[in-house]
Amino acid sequence: MTQYMMLIYASSEEVASDDPSNQISKWIDFDRTLKESGVHVADHRLEDIDTATTVRVRDGETLISDGPFAETKEWLAGYYILDCPTLDKALELAAKAPIVGTGSVEIRPVMEVALPAERVAG
Amino acid sequence: MTHQDEVPFDRGDAVAAVERLFRNESPIVLATLTRHLGDLQLAEDALQDALASAIAAWPTNGVPDNPAAWITVTARRSAIDRLRRTRSLADRTERLAELSRLESQANDSDPASIQDDQLRLIFTCCHPALNLPSRIALTLRTVGGLSTAEVARTLLVSEPTMAQRLTRAKRQIRDKNIPYRIPSPQELTERVAAVLKVIYLIFTEGHLASEGERLVRTDLCTEAIRLGRLLVNLLPREAEAQGLLALMLLHDARQHARIDSHGSFVSLADQDRSSWNREEIDAGVSALRRALQLQKPGPFQLQAAIAALHAEAPSADQTDWTQIAEIYAALARLDPSPVIEVNRAVATAFAEGPAAGVRILEPFLIDPDLERYQPLHAAHAELRRQMGDFEAAAEAYRRAIQLTTNNVEARELRQRLADLRGETA
Numbered sequence: 001m002t003q004y005m006m007l008i009y010a011s012s013e014e015v016a017s018d019d020p021s022n023q024i025s026k027w028i029d030f031d032r033t034l035k036e037s038g039v040h041v042a043d044h045r046l047e048d049i050d051t052a053t054t055v056r057v058r059d060g061e062t063l064i065s066d067g068p069f070a071e072t073k074e075w076l077a078g079y080y081i082l083d084c085p086t087l088d089k090a091l092e093l094a095a096k097a098p099i100v101g102t103g104s105v106e107i108r109p110v111m112e113v114a115l116p117a118e119r120v121a122g
Numbered sequence: 123m124t125h126q127d128e129v130p131f132d133r134g135d136a137v138a139a140v141e142r143l144f145r146n147e148s149p150i151v152l153a154t155l156t157r158h159l160g161d162l163q164l165a166e167d168a169l170q171d172a173l174a175s176a177i178a179a180w181p182t183n184g185v186p187d188n189p190a191a192w193i194t195v196t197a198r199r200s201a202i203d204r205l206r207r208t209r210s211l212a213d214r215t216e217r218l219a220e221l222s223r224l225e226s227q228a229n230d231s232d233p234a235s236i237q238d239d240q241l242r243l244i245f246t247c248c249h250p251a252l253n254l255p256s257r258i259a260l261t262l263r264t265v266g267g268l269s270t271a272e273v274a275r276t277l278l279v280s281e282p283t284m285a286q287r288l289t290r291a292k293r294q295i296r297d298k299n300i301p302y303r304i305p306s307p308q309e310l311t312e313r314v315a316a317v318l319k320v321i322y323l324i325f326t327e328g329h330l331a332s333e334g335e336r337l338v339r340t341d342l343c344t345e346a347i348r349l350g351r352l353l354v355n356l357l358p359r360e361a362e363a364q365g366l367l368a369l370m371l372l373h374d375a376r377q378h379a380r381i382d383s384h385g386s387f388v389s390l391a392d393q394d395r396s397s398w399n400r401e402e403i404d405a406g407v408s409a410l411r412r413a414l415q416l417q418k419p420g421p422f423q424l425q426a427a428i429a430a431l432h433a434e435a436p437s438a439d440q441t442d443w444t445q446i447a448e449i450y451a452a453l454a455r456l457d458p459s460p461v462i463e464v465n466r467a468v469a470t471a472f473a474e475g476p477a478a479g480v481r482i483l484e485p486f487l488i489d490p491d492l493e494r495y496q497p498l499h500a501a502h503a504e505l506r507r508q509m510g511d512f513e514a515a516a517e518a519y520r521r522a523i524q525l526t527t528n529n530v531e532a533r534e535l536r537q538r539l540a541d542l543r544g545e546t547a
Contacts (some may be wrong), residue, residue: 002299086301087251088309109297 003041003083003110004090010077010103026098033096034080039089045078074103081110136181144173147190149267153239154194156302159201162246162264163292169193171200240265241356242302244349248317249300256291257320263288265352266345276342277327314357318366318422321349325370329377343374354409364413365423371406372429375399386530391438403433424453443472460486460495468501476508496525500535507542516542 034040052068068075077099084090087107094105148169155165172193186192247260255277262273274284294300305313328342350367357363379393410426428449435441450466463482471479483502486492503518519539526532 084299086303087298088301088303088305091251092309109299 001083001085002087002090003081003112004087004107005110006080006082006090006094006097007106007108008077008079008097008099008103009074009106010099011074023098030096030098034082034093037089037093039082039084039093041081041083043078043080046076049075077103133181137177140177140180140185141173143185143189144176144193145267145269147193149243149265150236150240151190151193151197152264153243154236155197155201156243156246157239158198160302162295162302164201164204165197166264166292167204168197168201171204172197175200237356238304240352241304244317244353244356245305245313246295246300246302248313248320249295250313250316251298251300252291252294254320254323256287256294257316258323259284259287260291261320261349262324262345265349268345311360314353314360314363317353318362321346321353322366322370322422324349325373329373340377343370343377346370347374359416361413361416361418362420362422364409364416365420365426368406368409368413368426369422369429371402371409372426372433375402375406375433390432395437398433403430406430406433421453421456424449424456441472443469447473460492460498464495464497464501467505471505471508476505479505480509494525496522496527496531499525503538507538512542 031040031043034043049068052066054065054067054069056063056065082090082093084093090107094100094107097105099105152165152169155168156162159165159168175196176193180186244261244265247264248257252260259273259277262268262276263270268276270285270288271281273288274281277284279287304310325343325346328340328344328346347367347370350363350370353360353363354367375398376390376393377399379395379397380388382388406426407430410423410430413423413426428446431442431446431449447466447469450462450469454462454466463486467479467482470482480502483498483505486495486498487502492498499518499522503515503522506512506515506518516539519535519542523532523535523539526535
């Protein structure tokens with residue numbers, strides 16, 4: 001089993017083209033599909049990209065700016081954490097995300113870190 | 123029982139003979155080992171260990187009756203040892219569980235499962251989560267059984283670069299957790315398409331070689347055809363797999379006629395058709411027929427049909443260009459690309475005259491993005507020349523020369539431009 005983060009990237013095209021109540025019911029269906037597959041661990045939807053604030057510290061100076069880390073055509077709308085037997089299962093589910101017709105879904109394994117106390121010499 | 127009469131005298135010969143034998147058996151053994159171990163890198167390392175053991179044992183004891191079985195057993199033993207030696211606890215617990223499973227596992231040599239294992243390996247190597255150069259390298263190495271050095275040489279990169287590419291690909295399989303499995307029925311057609319793309323890329327790498335690299339590259343064509351046949355045997359109901367095999371055989375049949383004694387390319391129209399390999403043409407046409415019977419059309423089948431029409435024309439002027447143009451139109455509907463449209467224009471010109479061909483090219487000539495395709499202008503120039511419109515032809519040749527990156531082609535185009543001036547004089 002591998003834990004994957006499924007990052008949902010929306011595009012402006014997507015937001016403009018669909019009726020909001022239709023969108024909501026699609027996400028509810030997607031959520032149900034994930035839970036019924038037994039892979040769902042967690043998920044969060046993020047507020048609109050307008051609400052993002054970026055922080056950087058360079059040469060000891062804290063720089064705060066309005067907006068995401070970079071202006072991109074697609075932006076992070078939310079994420080899921082899924083526990084899947086293999087990548088293929090994650091891919092199969094990702095293809096069902098309501099966003100994929102206009103946006104993208106990135107799938108990346110969550111790093112498994114063994115704490116130092118757990119490592120045995122020899 | 124061993125074969126004492128096969129033991130060569132010379133130590134160097136002995137090692138070479140063992141390596142050759144090993145190479146033949148490797149792809150199949152690797153596939154089975156990968157299924158047992160669930161880890162391609164571990165399976166490869168274990169196989170290397172088994173090779174070392176074979177080099178030590180076979181020259182003295184003789185080659186075993188069933189080399190594949192010997193290699194598999196020896197490699198499994200080595201894999202188990204490696205697993206035991208794994209250092210970190212997190213890995214080790216998991217691995218020790220694997221060990222008990224492995225040790226109790228029967229050694230299956232049932233042909234059906236061997237084929238399944240090979241299929242699994244092919245699909246894994248061609249998984250869409252790997253980038254294309256990685257898929258090609260991995261397929262040649264693990265399914266084709268080429269050494270890292272050979273893969274590097276045939277794909278024209280340095281050996282360290284290739285070694286790195288392969289290592290990275292195998293690490294991605296592990297880190298992304300790409301499974302070793304035959305795709306489900308819903309995924310199968312798409313995944314087969316990914317495999318076919320890799321095999322076809324291997325073939326075209328070999329087919330488009332220039333004179334200097336020819337020897338190495340012809341091996342690539344042979345290897346691609348072998349992989350194509352393997353896939354057809356494993357998946358007899360996949361029409362596009364048959365289509366790809368047909369296409370490769372039909373192209374390969376013309377191999378010897380394509381380059382003249384000076385090393386220049388000979389166009390299809392000028393090729394000596396008596397030097398075409400009739401056996402390969404027949405095999406290609408049979409494969410195409412089998413594909414069409416499955417009634418699942420696709421681009422490889424269409425391209426093969428075009429190649430078959432060329433192969434069956436006794437001479438260039440007996441080519442059925444009307445049918446070819448129609449098939450290109452069908453291809454363009456599936457895959458609207460400049461490459462296909464240029465070919466369609468040329469075929470249409472042969473069928474209906476050059477003006478008809480130019481009409482097909484026109485939308486591409488005025489599109490700033492698509493216009494940067496050199497063969498577009500080369501074809502346009504030729505058609506304008508045929509129409510007697512020498513000014514437009516000259517302009518098109520000049521644009522083609524501007525866009526060309528290949529010296530041989532540039533020379534050819536400059537010659538044609540010069541010949542034009544001869545015609546207008």
